[in-house]
Amino acid sequence: MTRIAAASALALALGCLIPCLIPHGPAAAQTPPALQNDMIEIEYNEPRSAKYKPIYARLKDRKLLEQLAAFLSPLKLQGGLVLSLEEGDPKACGGPNSYYDGAGRVHLCYSWFHYMDTQVAVERKRAPNEPFSSTSLGLMPGFTRSEVMVGGAVSVILHELGHALFQIQDIPLLGKEEDGADQIAALIMLQFGPKVALTTIKGTYNAWHHMNAERLQSQKGDIKPAQEADEHSIDIQRAFNYLCIAYGKDPATFQELADRLLPRARTAHCADEYKQAALAFKKTVLPEVDLDIMKEVLKMDFLRPEDFR
Amino acid sequence: MKRTITASACVAALVGLTALTPSRALAQQNISIAYEQPKKAEYLAIMKRLQQRKVLETLQQFLSPLQFPLTVRTAECGTHYAPYKAGGPVTICYEFVDLIESVLPGEKGPQSPDPTMQEMFKTLGRIGPNLITREMATVGPFVEHVLHETALAVFDNLEVPVWGRLHDAADYSAAFLLFQFGTDIARKTIFGTAYFLNQWDAVIREGQITDVNYLGDIRPTVRQRYYNLLCIAVGKDPIGFSSFIAVGRPNTPIDLPTRRIAHCRGYLAGAASYTSDYEKVRRAFTANILPHLDKDKLRKVQGTKWIPD
Numbered sequence: 001m002t003r004i005a006a007a008s009a010l011a012l013a014l015g016c017l018i019p020c021l022i023p024h025g026p027a028a029a030q031t032p033p034a035l036q037n038d039m040i041e042i043e044y045n046e047p048r049s050a051k052y053k054p055i056y057a058r059l060k061d062r063k064l065l066e067q068l069a070a071f072l073s074p075l076k077l078q079g080g081l082v083l084s085l086e087e088g089d090p091k092a093c094g095g096p097n098s099y100y101d102g103a104g105r106v107h108l109c110y111s112w113f114h115y116m117d118t119q120v121a122v123e124r125k126r127a128p129n130e131p132f133s134s135t136s137l138g139l140m141p142g143f144t145r146s147e148v149m150v151g152g153a154v155s156v157i158l159h160e161l162g163h164a165l166f167q168i169q170d171i172p173l174l175g176k177e178e179d180g181a182d183q184i185a186a187l188i189m190l191q192f193g194p195k196v197a198l199t200t201i202k203g204t205y206n207a208w209h210h211m212n213a214e215r216l217q218s219q220k221g222d223i224k225p226a227q228e229a230d231e232h233s234i235d236i237q238r239a240f241n242y243l244c245i246a247y248g249k250d251p252a253t254f255q256e257l258a259d260r261l262l263p264r265a266r267t268a269h270c271a272d273e274y275k276q277a278a279l280a281f282k283k284t285v286l287p288e289v290d291l292d293i294m295k296e297v298l299k300m301d302f303l304r305p306e307d308f309r
Numbered sequence: 310m311k312r313t314i315t316a317s318a319c320v321a322a323l324v325g326l327t328a329l330t331p332s333r334a335l336a337q338q339n340i341s342i343a344y345e346q347p348k349k350a351e352y353l354a355i356m357k358r359l360q361q362r363k364v365l366e367t368l369q370q371f372l373s374p375l376q377f378p379l380t381v382r383t384a385e386c387g388t389h390y391a392p393y394k395a396g397g398p399v400t401i402c403y404e405f406v407d408l409i410e411s412v413l414p415g416e417k418g419p420q421s422p423d424p425t426m427q428e429m430f431k432t433l434g435r436i437g438p439n440l441i442t443r444e445m446a447t448v449g450p451f452v453e454h455v456l457h458e459t460a461l462a463v464f465d466n467l468e469v470p471v472w473g474r475l476h477d478a479a480d481y482s483a484a485f486l487l488f489q490f491g492t493d494i495a496r497k498t499i500f501g502t503a504y505f506l507n508q509w510d511a512v513i514r515e516g517q518i519t520d521v522n523y524l525g526d527i528r529p530t531v532r533q534r535y536y537n538l539l540c541i542a543v544g545k546d547p548i549g550f551s552s553f554i555a556v557g558r559p560n561t562p563i564d565l566p567t568r569r570i571a572h573c574r575g576y577l578a579g580a581a582s583y584t585s586d587y588e589k590v591r592r593a594f595t596a597n598i599l600p601h602l603d604k605d606k607l608r609k610v611q612g613t614k615w616i617p618d
Binding site: 175176178223233279 | 525533597
């Protein structure tokens with residue numbers, strides 16, 4: 001079962017990156033009219049492939065896109081944004097993948113959610129005494145299927161929204177945009193308290209570890225220059241980046257994971273990496289957030305207890 | 310790697326940066342400099358020659374448009390790189406100058422098509438089809454390194470919002486700045502830096518490329534930095550750097566892959582348009598850094614011939 005916690009994470013992120021003076025109100029059962037943003041449209045596109053139909057049904061029933069649109073509603077968008085759940089073009093969505101097309105549309109491909117469900121969030125059999133290594137696939141020791149499903153889904157949604165924001169809001173970019181999109185995703189995932197942070201960051205780390213392991217297996221343990229030439233960082237670097245930002249924000253919650261999974265020399269820089277991302281968010285995204293609408297978003301209760309089981 | 314020229318010759322190649330008398334117009338009290346005494350005799354020789362050639366004094370003038378206090382120093386670091394720390398100095402390690410020297414073109418250059426020209430070709434290096442002189446291979450990486458480190462100081466002191474990893478942003482900014490002094494300077498320094506990074510990667514790659522401490526460092530891998538540099542170069546000057554684009558021949562690790570080129574150059578895809586990475590950096594620099602520079606001094610700096618023909 002796919003668990004999505006994105007909506008609440010983003011809502012609280014927007015509220016807590018500025019002085020937290022906005023009071024939290026009682027939970028609301030439905031999206032209030034105030035949370036309609038005329039610049040945002042949603043599309044549930046029924047898949048052609050049978051294997052994606054259960055995902056489509058679950059996400060539609062969960063009202064994923066409605067919730068996503070609601071918590072994005074405080075954004076004073078300079079252009080239209082379409083949130084599309086789709087099977088999509090095999091070349092673009094076949095990956096597994098999701099992407100922002102540069103023309104105002106975020107394509108959330110079923111292939112990505114399916115991949116998390118069937119490949120990443122799966123415990124693989126290992127030989128007795130075989131350690132979990134950089135080339136080991138699937139669920140990592142101490143990680144749960146739920147964490148991978150939530151983290152893998154939330155991170156890709158927020159990453160693609162990051163691209164959309166960069167372009168629609170014409171946000172200045174000095175570094176590589178793909179890493180910037182990861183930073184936005186990580187930053188937002190960390191604003192919702194330790195439980196959501198740990199769930200989503202762990203799931204994201206596992207997703208990138210798995211993809212790195214797949215590539216290492218296909219390349220006989222080697223990393224090719226073509227990977228270093230890509231506009232994305234290498235998969236395992238992306239995992240490190242997410243965890244480092246998390247550790248930088250909340251060392252207490254992420255100490256054990258950082259000790260186990262991050263190079264020791266890197267951990268000394270993580271607080272600065274978090275501060276860098278937070279500063280960029282504060283200076284380039286927050287000025288275009290409607291605080292009155294954000295107050296309404298904060299009254300919503302997007303999370304369900306079963307999301308974390 | 311065999312050292313085929315002495316440290317003095319390496320530093321002598323930096324004369325191109327230093328043969329300027331101090332200019333009253335570019336005098337700047339907020340930029341402090343220091344040549345720190347090293348412990349090792351080999352680095353003492355490097356320090357003395359840098360002092361004789363007034364390398365830091367020249368940098369002091371070059372950095373004169375900056376309007377915040379900054380110290381630039383040379384020092385023995387124990388390693389080739391001393392990470393910039395917030396509020397701290399920009400440090401050029403003697404070990405880094407040593408590293409540049411260690412991968413310079415040697416005594417056995419590429420085979421000349423004409424035996425009468427072999428003497429001329431003897432000390433040349435090659436990156437792809439491009440011939441590289443020792444001067445290019447010295448000045449390029451040295452200047453790029455200084456600009457990279459200075460960019461980190463600028464980001465820190467001006468609280469510049471940086472999306473993407475900090476050291477990618479510093480590399481991108483350095484490459485961008487190399488284009489602000491004319492095409493000739495850009496080509497000379499970027500070809501030289503590309504040569505250096507390619508050689509350096511060849512030396513360290515085996516045994517390091519899958520090492521998590523290398524992949525998880527705050528800096529990109531050396532090969533990633535190579536492609537970052539070319540991305541900006543191809544984005545701005547595709548003709549001048551066309552030798553790194555595999556047209557009508559197989560792609561090699563020297564080349565920028567097609568997929569990355571699309572992002573570096575910017576492109577149109579249906580209704581979508583993707584801005585080139587060079588243009589993104591230019592816009593970010595213009596928005597967030599340029600307003601804080603002394604415009605008169607900037608014009609003078611841009612009009613000064615820092616590197617001779």
